[in-house]
């Protein structure tokens with residue numbers, strides 16, 4: 603079973619996931635990183651082949667990631683795939699959430715998200731996905747104005763107390 607972090611672009615899935623994996627002494631896998639490893643930069647995949655093509659590569663990355671007992675950070679849109687939604691029923695799913703105001707500075711900083719290049723597109727994307735994120739999640743964590751270390755520690759404590767991965 604994997605512990606899967608889902609949620610809006612720039613919620614902190616990759617950064618928090620890495621810290622959580624360290625705390626729990628588990629492997630860390632990121633579906634975006636698998637796609638990049640196998641196919642190159644995400645911005646270029648979107649520009650050259652479009653979103654449906656990217657989603658197929660992403661689905662393969664999800665299958666690889668969920669086969670491991672690891673902390674798995676999803677790309678923001680990985681949950682859109684119906685097979686992935688079904689697969690998530692067998693895993694622990696955490697929604698890392700963030701509001702538009704708090705995410706604004708984060709989006710501006712890296713600007714490398716083809717579907718959310720600015721805050722207005724981020725808002726529309728997240729509004730459409732929010733019911734899905736909430737339906738799939740076993741637990742929701744607010745990340746606005748909170749250090750990543752604290753978020754990771756809270757999650758690690760919850761996982762320990764829930765008995766997940768206890769030996």
Ligand SMILES: Nc1ncnc2c1ncn2[C@@H]1O[C@H](COP(=O)(O)OP(=O)(O)OP(=O)(O)O)[C@@H](O)[C@H]1O
Nearest residue numbers: 610611612613614615616617677678708748749750
């Ligand atoms: N709790 C936080 N407080 C402040 N900044 C944060 C926090 N979490 C993440 N960030 C910043 O937000 C940006 C996005 O973080 P990260 O790449 O982990 O997001 P993500 O959820 O993995 O996004 P994506 O869906 O694009 O993969 C980074 O610049 C990161 O430093």
Ligand SMILES: O=C(O)C1=C[C@@H](O)[C@@H](O)[C@H](O)C1
Nearest residue numbers: 611634677678679715716717
């Ligand atoms: O929210 C999304 O649809 C995306 C988020 C990123 O993690 C990448 O997977 C890609 O930029 C698409």
Ligand SMILES: [Mg+2]
Nearest residue numbers: 615616634677
């Ligand atoms: Mg990420």
